[in-house]
Amino acid sequence: MHPGSNYFEPIDDHRYKPTAHAGGAWDPGELHFSPLGGLVVHAIERHVGERAATGMALSRVSFDILGRLALDEYEIRVETVRPGRTIELVEAVALVAGRPVVRARAWLLGSWDTGAVAGGASGGLPRPETLAPWPLASLWPGGYIASLDVRPVGAPRPGRTTAWISTSVGLVAGQAASPLASYLALVDTANGIAVRRPPTAWMFPNVDLTVHLHRRPEGNWTGLDTTVVFGPAGQGVTSTVLHDLAGPVGHAQQMLTVRPLPAAEGP
Template sequence: MTTPSAAPDSYYQRVGEHRYKPTAHAGGAWSTDEQHVSPLAGLVVHEIDRYLAASEQPAKGLALTRISYDILGRIALEECEITVETIRPGRTIELLEAVVHIGGRSVVRARAWLLATLDTSAVADTPQERIAPPEEFTPWQMGDVWDGGYISSIDIRRGAPASPGRGTVWLSSRVDLVSGEPSSPLASYIGLVDTANGIAVQRSPKEWMFPNMDLTIHLHRRPEGRWAGLDTTVSFGPTGHGLTSTVLHDSVGPVGHALQTLTVRPLTEG
C-alpha cells in the first residue's frame, strides 16, 4: 500500500509517465482512505489532454462534449496508472477511452466523445437560466456534513437553503490538480463536478449511504474561469436507487449537465 503524500499544493504528484500518487487532498467523503471521484475525474481529463497533445495525428479542431465515468469498485488512496486509447478515430467525431488502474485492477473506465468545432454563435442559446454569481452566495463549511481531504480543499459558496434534494453552489479549488504541471481549464472544471452528489442531500450521510456508481457530463460549450456552478436535484426512488441531476454553470452561464446514478441503502442495514 502506498502512503498518500501530504503535499499542500496538489491532488496528485506524477511518479511515472502515466502514474500518479494521490495526496491527502484527494481523500474521499464516504471513506478517507479512498479517493474522491472529483479530482480523479479531472486527472483523467488531464491525461486525455496529454494523450491528444502527444498523438501523431492530434484531434485538431475537436472538443470534448461528453465524458462518462463508470466506477468499477473501491478507489483506494494509492498510486494509480491511467491508460488512454482511441476507440473511434475521425476528423469530425472521435471516441477515446481512459482506464484508471490501481494495484493491477481497473477501478474507473471513462469514455469521451470529441466533436468538431465550428461557428454556431448565431444560433447559440439555452432555456436554462443563469444562477446568481459566486459573490452573492454565502460561504459554506461543507465539512460539517462530509469528511475527507477533498472536501477540505475546496472553496464552497451556497445559495439560500432549499428543500432536501435541492441545492445550488459555486465551487473552486485552492490546490492544483497535478503538482508542478499546468492543467487545462476543462480538466480543473471537471475535477469539481462529482461534488454534486454531496451538496443537496436527501438524507443525512450519517444514517444513509447514497454513493454514485457513475458520472456522465455533457457540455454544449467549454467552461470558462475558476468557478464551477452546480444547480443540483437529488431524487431517491422506492427500491434503493437514486439519481443526482445537475445543471452545470460557469461565470458566463449554463455549460451543460451532469448525471450520477446512486445506490441508496441505510447505514444500519444488516
C-alpha cells in the same frame, strides 16, 4: 497556492500518487472520485494533445466507477477507440495495482461557428463573490471536501441545492491542467451538496458520472444546480445543470445506490 498543494503528484507520464487533499467523503482513507475524474480528463487531453491539433472539443465524458478507490498509486491508460477528423471516441482506464477501478469514454466533436443559432440554455447564477461560504466539511469528512470553497445560492434543502464550488488546490503537481480538467475535477461534488438524508444514517454513493457539454467551461468556479431523487427500491439519481460564470455549460447525471447504514436498520 501553497507549494505541494495538489490533488496528485506525478510519478511518471502515466502514474500518479494522490495526496491527502484527495481523501474521500464516505471514507477519508479512500480517494474521492471528483479529483480522479479531473485527472482522467487531464490524461485524455494529454493523449489527444500528442497529435496535431484537431480543433475538436471534448463534449461528453462518462465514468463508470468499478470498485473501491484506494489512496494509492494510479495508472491512467488512454487509447483512441474511434479516430476521426470531426468525431472521435477516446477511452481511458484508471488502474490500481493493475486492477481497473474506473473506465471512462469521451466523445470529441468538431468545432464550428454556431453563434448565430446558439440558444436554449437557462439563465445564469448569482456570482459567487456575492454569496456567503458554506462549511461543507460540517456535513462530510475527508481531505477533498476540506479543500473546497462552497458558495450556496440560497439555503441548501434536502435533495435540492445550487452552489458554486472552487478550490485553491491544483490538480497535478508540476503539470498545467486545462480549465476543462480543473472544472470537471469538481463536478462529482454534486451528489454531496443536495443530500436527501443524513450520510450518517444512509449511504447513497454514485456508481457513475456522465457529463454532456454544449460549451467549454472557463474560469475557476464550477456551478452546480443540483436535484437528487431517491426511488423506492434502492436507486437514486443526481441531476445537475452545470454552470460557469458566463452561464450554463451542460448537464451531469449520477446513478446512486441507496441503502441504510447498518446502525440505521431495523430489527
